[in-house]
Amino acid sequence: MSWQLAAYGLLFVALAGGFAWYERRRPDARVVALVATLAALAALGRIAFAALPNVKPTTDIVLIAGYALGAGPGFAVGAVAGLTSNFFFGQGPWTPWQMAGWGAVGVIGAALAVLTGRRLGRWRLAAVCTVVGFAFTVLQDVGDWVTYSDHSLTQLGVYVGQGLGFDAVHAAGCLVFALAFGPALARSVSRFATRLEVTWLAPGPAVIPVLAALALAGWLAGQNESASTAQASSGPLSYLLSAQNVDGGLGAAPGRPSSQLYSGWTAMGLAAAGVNPQDAAHGGPSLTAYLAAGASGHADPGSLERTILAARAAGLSATSFGAVNLVAALQRHIGGNGSISELTNLTAFAVLALRAAGVSPPARTVQWLIRQQDSDGGFNFSTAGGSSDVDDTGAVLEALEGIPGHGAARARSRAVRYIARQQNRDGGLPAMAGEGSNAQSTAWAIQGLIAAGQDPAALHRGGAASPLDYLRSLEASDGHIRYSRSSDQTPVWVTAEAIMALDGKALPIAAPPRTSAPAPVPTTRARRAARAGRHRAPAQHRTRHPHTAAQAAQPVTGPSADAPLRYLGLIDALVLAPVGLG
Secondary structure, three states, rough: OOHHHHHHHHHHHHHHHHHHHOOOOOOOOHHHHHHHOOOOHHHHHHHHOOOOOOOOHHHHHHHHHHHHHHHHHHHHHHHHHHHHHHHHOOOOHHHHHHHHHHHHHHHHHHHHHHOOOOOOOHHHHHHHHHHHHHHHHHHHHHHHHHHHOOOOOOHHHHHHHHHHHHHHHHHHHHHOOOOOOOOHHHHHHHHHHOOOOOOOOOOHHHHHHHHHHHHHHHHHHEEEEEHHHHHHHOOHHHHHOOOOOOOOOOOOOOOOOOEHHHHHHHHHHHOOOOOOOHHHEEOOHHHHHHHHHHHHHOOOOHHHHHHHHHHOOOOOOOOOOOOOHHHHHHHEEOOOOOOOOOOOHHHHHHHHHHHHHHOOOOOHHHHHHHHHHOOOEEEEEOOOOOOEEEEHHHHHHOOOOOOHHHHHHHHHHHHHHHHHOOOOOOOOOOOOOOEEHHHHHHHHHHHHHOOEEEOOOHHHHOOOOOOOHHHOOOOOOOOOOOOOOOOOOHHHHHHHHHHHHOOOOOOOOOOOOOOOOOOOOOOOHHHHHOOOOOOOOOOOOOOOOOOOOOOOOOOOOOOHHOOOOHHHHHHHHHHHHHOOOO
């Protein structure tokens, strides 16, 4: 966090300098309000289209802001939009790159206005937006290369090359958005700005040194905070224990309302780390008591399967859990051909749940599952012939563990090869071929490899780091596991699934021994660190069945988002003071 805070400070120094010395005019409160409104619009545009990866109107809005208002305001709109929207998507080393990139987009928009005299038709404006949008995402690829690679030219080609498809998607989105609203937005902002009679004055010479000193103070404070947080947290296990609510359950993040979904996966994660879920309590009922209280409400097979696995991870009977025979309820969902709802995902977890309960899955169920293997060796959520994904392939490998016969052995071998081919250069694995790595898909791949008798630490495709190295690299200062290097969502769910892989456990998880006392609750300091990020709404990727969903319905930011807020108000005050608004 220390370098990140310093980067934020330097960007705000650039922000103040851009306002003061490029325009050399003094706005009234209405201009500042217009810049703030456009920045908010750009940030909300990014959030509103979160479900469509890389399709965002933000670049167009920032470019038009610079086109209509000038370089200083354009830079401000872009930089602030990048910073504020990442309180939704998650702060990290990518934030300064996005702020700088969108700030540059605003400056480009101002240069375009100077070159064309603000006489630019719809199609020419859209063409520029397309090119600039592509360039913005290429800059982000370069940022990833600087941040995560060995800085060789070969790796630069890899990072840029792998990102070209996503870059093209962003550029196409910029084209569509510019055609849809570009000229109208440019005219509207220009008319408003013309009425304001804007005049800027240079601030006193002491402002920039003060901002630089503030950035340094933030850097030093960040170092102290990082050190204290590291001492307070002992890793993913401590994070999960500290996230438990007094009702015994857990939500998507610390402080969120409890959910059977997140609680069930946490029970398995705790058991994998050696803590019996019966011993996990936070001043109230245990985790298993919370799960048992909701058992009667489980009607769908996915919830039944998850709860059976969680109950058995605690060493409790699945035939009388919360006065419900979960096993019998699940068996009623098995169809005549052996499948659960003709879905590979549900059928694989039915095999795992039955095995956990000590019940042999029907032979027809196992054979149906084997027949769903796709031609590339992977498995998908539904039936054979779809697009294979890492999550379901890993789950099927777990389901086929120990199944005798040539057919099962061949299916396992092909599935292992499929997973190996999907590994990215950062060592992680994506949900779908060609996508970026994420923690949950990587965890499912690791568990599948373990179930197939393979060592995940030995997977180094093209000299990449191992999947375990990738997962460890995502651990935040409070112990939770980030979803990816560019996103921090549903940290409880992600951490619970990752901890199973990090501890080398495949499903079903065996129950660890009970302790004589409840599992220790982390200190007040550790709980405070674990509560660091508590907001956000819809996911930016597809949501699948809870067993192997790449994202949750309510993604939640990680802890890295809070620290910059402590300095943001002071920096804003110093930036606004020279224009008479402080």
